[in-house]
Amino acid sequence: MTLPILHHCEGARSFRCLWAAEEADFDLELTMWPFPPRWFAKQFKDVNPLGTIPAWEEDGHLLTESAAICQRIAQGTALEIRAEESDYLPYLNWLHRSDATLTFPLTIVLRYTRLEPEARQLPQAVEDYKGFFMGRAKSIEEALADGRDWLVGGRFTIADICVGYAVHLSASFGYDAELGPLTQSWYARLKDRPSFAATRAREIANRPEGQSAPL
Numbered sequence: 001m002t003l004p005i006l007h008h009c010e011g012a013r014s015f016r017c018l019w020a021a022e023e024a025d026f027d028l029e030l031t032m033w034p035f036p037p038r039w040f041a042k043q044f045k046d047v048n049p050l051g052t053i054p055a056w057e058e059d060g061h062l063l064t065e066s067a068a069i070c071q072r073i074a075q076g077t078a079l080e081i082r083a084e085e086s087d088y089l090p091y092l093n094w095l096h097r098s099d100a101t102l103t104f105p106l107t108i109v110l111r112y113t114r115l116e117p118e119a120r121q122l123p124q125a126v127e128d129y130k131g132f133f134m135g136r137a138k139s140i141e142e143a144l145a146d147g148r149d150w151l152v153g154g155r156f157t158i159a160d161i162c163v164g165y166a167v168h169l170s171a172s173f174g175y176d177a178e179l180g181p182l183t184q185s186w187y188a189r190l191k192d193r194p195s196f197a198a199t200r201a202r203e204i205a206n207r208p209e210g211q212s213a214p215l
């Protein structure tokens, strides 16, 4: 049997997929690349012409959206919310919000702090997009305001994984300390899961040779 292949860079959005696979005990082949592949591994374009991470190869199909790959991995497990469950619609919304609304502003911060050379860094853009992230992240605090532990369905799901990655990326800029107290506790619960440490250990054990930019 051919296993699906996950193309991953340490700390990139593909962390969501590797973490979901760890939680679901889903067997996959892991291929790791230096970040960003467009600088350090131009041949990655032969796998994914978009040049983005993650890429997922399965049955002749290529998936390039981290939340969609998590849905694929979670299929048939308690990590997904099924269509007949009452929280199905908010679940879908969190999955999409996790990248399009929450992670996107952080990628501007990442680019204009860590990736671009000093002469091209843009402090104004960093401040503005940090503001976007912090404003949008209030939606997490609001969702947790009724005392729930997890975002939807009364259990840990890939919605927590996908949104959790955005918060985790924000923590790499120190923004987590400015998030609401409920969001901070939820993030601590996420990091306490054994699967989080196992995912981190797996990516470190498979770290590619050569240079990578900090993520």
Ligand SMILES: N[C@@H](CCC(=O)N[C@@H](CS)C(=O)NCC(=O)O)C(=O)O
Pocket: 012, 013, 014, 036, 037, 038, 051, 052, 053, 054, 064, 065, 066, 067, 099
């Ligand atoms: N919406 C996509 C975004 C994929 C994406 O942009 N990934 C980043 C890494 S986290 C990337 O590949 N950046 C490439 C680059 O900066 O060249 C997803 O959720 O997977």
